[in-house]
Amino acid sequence: MRRDIPFSSLESAVHEAYEECKTITGGHNADYIPYLAGIDPNLFGIAVCLPDGRMVCVGDTDYRFGIESVSKVHTAILALRQLGPEILLEKIGADATGLSFDSIMALMLEMDHPSTPLVNAGAISTCSLVEPVGSSEAKWKAIVDNITDLCGSKPELIEELYQSESATNFTNRAIAWLLRDYTRIYDDPMMSLDLYTRQCSLGVTAKQLAVSAATIADDGKNPLTKEQVFDPSLSPQIVSLIATVGFYQKSGDWLYRAGIPAKTGVGGAVMGIMPGVFGVCAFAPPLDSAGNSVKAQAAIKKLMNLLSINVFSNTHYEVV
Ligand code: GLN
Numbered sequence: 001m002r003r004d005i006p007f008s009s010l011e012s013a014v015h016e017a018y019e020e021c022k023t024i025t026g027g028h029n030a031d032y033i034p035y036l037a038g039i040d041p042n043l044f045g046i047a048v049c050l051p052d053g054r055m056v057c058v059g060d061t062d063y064r065f066g067i068e069s070v071s072k073v074h075t076a077i078l079a080l081r082q083l084g085p086e087i088l089l090e091k092i093g094a095d096a097t098g099l100s101f102d103s104i105m106a107l108m109l110e111m112d113h114p115s116t117p118l119v120n121a122g123a124i125s126t127c128s129l130v131e132p133v134g135s136s137e138a139k140w141k142a143i144v145d146n147i148t149d150l151c152g153s154k155p156e157l158i159e160e161l162y163q164s165e166s167a168t169n170f171t172n173r174a175i176a177w178l179l180r181d182y183t184r185i186y187d188d189p190m191m192s193l194d195l196y197t198r199q200c201s202l203g204v205t206a207k208q209l210a211v212s213a214a215t216i217a218d219d220g221k222n223p224l225t226k227e228q229v230f231d232p233s234l235s236p237q238i239v240s241l242i243a244t245v246g247f248y249q250k251s252g253d254w255l256y257r258a259g260i261p262a263k264t265g266v267g268g269a270v271m272g273i274m275p276g277v278f279g280v281c282a283f284a285p286p287l288d289s290a291g292n293s294v295k296a297q298a299a300i301k302k303l304m305n306l307l308s309i310n311v312f313s314n315t316h317y318e319v320v
Helices: 007-021 068-083 085-091 104-109 120-129 136-151 159-168 170-181 189-200 206-217 232-245 248-258 294-307
Strands: 002-005 045-049 055-059 202-204 262-264 269-274 278-283 316-319
Touching (some): 002 007, 007 045, 007 055, 007 294, 045 206, 045 294, 055 206, 068 120, 068 136, 068 189, 068 206, 068 232, 068 262, 068 269, 104 170, 120 170, 120 189, 136 189, 136 202, 159 189, 170 189, 189 202, 206 232, 206 269, 206 278, 232 248, 248 294, 262 294, 269 294, 278 294
Antiparallel strands (some): 045 055, 045 278, 262 269, 269 278
C-alpha cells in the first residue's frame, strides 16, 4: 500500500507534538557528567528533515547541545565506510546487550565481543578501529569530517563538556582496559577512549541531527549538500544497529510503541530514522532511568502516532 502525506499535515503534526509534549515534566538531566546537570531542563525542540531538504522545525532547534551517544551512530558509519560491514560485525558485533549503555557486566558476559558500536564498550572499540590506526589527530579529523558530511555542517567541540566528561569517565576507563584485556580494542586504549569522549562532547543542533538522520533515511545522500556520504548498500545495516539497541534496555519497548528506529544521547537528543520518508531529531535534557530523553521520546512517539506511520507497517509513505 502507498500513502501520501501532505507536507502541511507533517507541519501540523510536528507543531501538535511540540505543544502537547512541552509541558511534560518527568525525568532529570544527566548528572554523572557535571556539565550536563547544569543545562536548562526546559530546552525543547523538534526538527524533521525530508530527503528533498525541506525541514519542519519548532522550539529550540538551533541550540547546541552535547551529541553524546548519538555520535556512536556517526562513528559506526565511519567504520562501515572505511572497513565495510563484515569487519564491523566480526570486530565489534551487532547485538543488543539488554543492559545499560555503560554496562561492564554486558562486556564481561560477552568477553569475546563488545556486542554493538552503539553501547560504550563497542563505541570505544569503534574509535580504535577508525583509520588511520595510531594517529589520534588523523582519527579525530576523520571522525569530525564524517559527522560534518552526515550533518551537512560542522559540529563544534563544547570544551567545558569535554573537560567535565574527561574528569569523571571512570567507568569508561575501566571498559577501555577490559577491552584491552579481551583483545577487543584495536588501537591504544586511552587514545581510543579520549576520541570517544571528545566525539561525545561535540555540540550539535537538533536541525543538524535531523539532517544526518535524513541522510541515513535516504541511503546516504545528504539532503542539503546532495553529497552521497556512504554507499547505499550500508543503509540497512546502519538502521538495523539503531533499531536493535538505540534505546539500550528499552529498545524493544520503544520500537513497539513508536515504530521508528531511533538513537538517544544523554545530552537529551533522540534521532529517529524513517527509511525513505524522513529523519527527525527531538531534544530535551531531562532523561528517564535508561538515559533516554523523556520529552524527546514522547514527542517523536506522538508525531509517529499522529501521522500513523510505522516502520513495520506494510505501507510505503511519501511526504508530498
Ligand atoms: N559520553 C556518555 C558516556 O559515555 C554517553 C552516554 C550516552 O549518551 N548514553 O557515558
